[in-house]
Amino acid sequence: MNVNHLKIIGRKGGLARAKLYGNFGTTEGRRLGGLRSIQTHIKNKMGFKVLKQITTPGHSVRLAELIGIFMGDGHVGFYQASVVTNSETDFQHALFVKTIIEDLFKVKVSLSNRRDKKACEIVVSSKSVCHFFVGQGIPQGNKITMGLHIPNWIKKKIIYRKAFVRGLFDTDGCVYLDTHRIGRKVYKNLGMAFANQSPPLLDFFKETLELFGLHPTQKTDFRVFLRRREDIRRYFEIIGSSNEKHIKKIHQYFYDYEKGGVA
Numbered sequence: 494m495n496v497n498h499l500k501i502i503g504r505k506g507g508l509a510r511a512k513l514y515g516n517f518g519t520t521e522g523r524r525l526g527g528l529r530s531i532q533t534h535i536k537n538k539m540g541f542k543v544l545k546q547i548t549t550p551g552h553s554v555r556l557a558e559l560i561g562i563f564m565g566d567g568h569v570g571f572y573q574a575s576v577v578t579n580s581e582t583d584f585q586h587a588l589f590v591k592t593i594i595e596d597l598f599k600v601k602v603s604l605s606n607r608r609d610k611k612a613c614e615i616v617v618s619s620k621s622v623c624h625f626f627v628g629q630g631i632p633q634g635n636k637i638t639m640g641l642h643i644p645n646w647i648k649k650k651i652i653y654r655k656a657f658v659r660g661l662f663d664t665d666g667c668v669y670l671d672t673h674r675i676g677r678k679v680y681k682n683l684g685m686a687f688a689n690q691s692p693p694l695l696d697f698f699k700e701t702l703e704l705f706g707l708h709p710t711q712k713t714d715f716r717v718f719l720r721r722r723e724d725i726r727r728y729f730e731i732i733g734s735s736n737e738k739h740i741k742k743i744h745q746y747f748y749d750y751e752k753g754g755v756a
Contacts, residue, residue, distance in 0.1 A: 547621045548599040552646050557653040558735065559593050560629050561660020564641055564694060569626045569633050573618050578664065580606050580613040586663060586736040587613045598622055637690045643697055651704070655732050658701050663736040665689050668725075668743060683746050685719040685728065705731050722750075 550556050563569065567576045578587050584606065591602045594617050606613040627633055630642035647653045662685075671682040687698050699717045702709045707724045711717045719725050729743050 550597040554656040557647050557656035558660040561657040562664050565661040566664035569631050572620050574623050575616045577614045582738045591615050654701050659732050687717045
């Protein structure tokens, strides 16, 4: 076979390929070639994964709360983002988190409930969602060692601050009763504690409560407390909660207090 014949065959092959895939030297040609390649991979079941399309949410109260939840008790990997919580006390809140993610990103979210381990896990399998969270200051991997960065858009608006703090406390906070006896009388003092290993989150939480005229204290490295009864009442009036266990405990305490059942 002579050289001229090879050139003719090569030219015919090139023209046929260009007709099928487009001119690879142009943007349109590269786009068409990429689409054809994806179709071939799918047809032949070659394990080629297409990046899932998501809705990119704008700044909102719900997004600020979700970022607070993930910074408090979430994990962001390369392909999955997840939140693990207590299946006995926080299952309703887990359903709430699942719904927010689905509504904001328009993706499917799984919820596995392991009652034998007292844990439930909310998982979204999307590289795009993971990239989004990274862009909002949540690193992939260990949040504490790699460092968290609260987005400026949350810092600048008080309505977003409130939602973010609500998300933080609903995952990493607790409401408790200090019970002690003096003589024959039992005293029950209401308290709130936010526990986290991240100094920036603890500082932001404390600073935000102070902006509302509350009186948080921090006597340990990784906990911020509210101990005044009226401060705790105002916290739930101003910031609120999306976690049913906190709401029930607060309502019960103040119901008993007003009935004279709590000293």
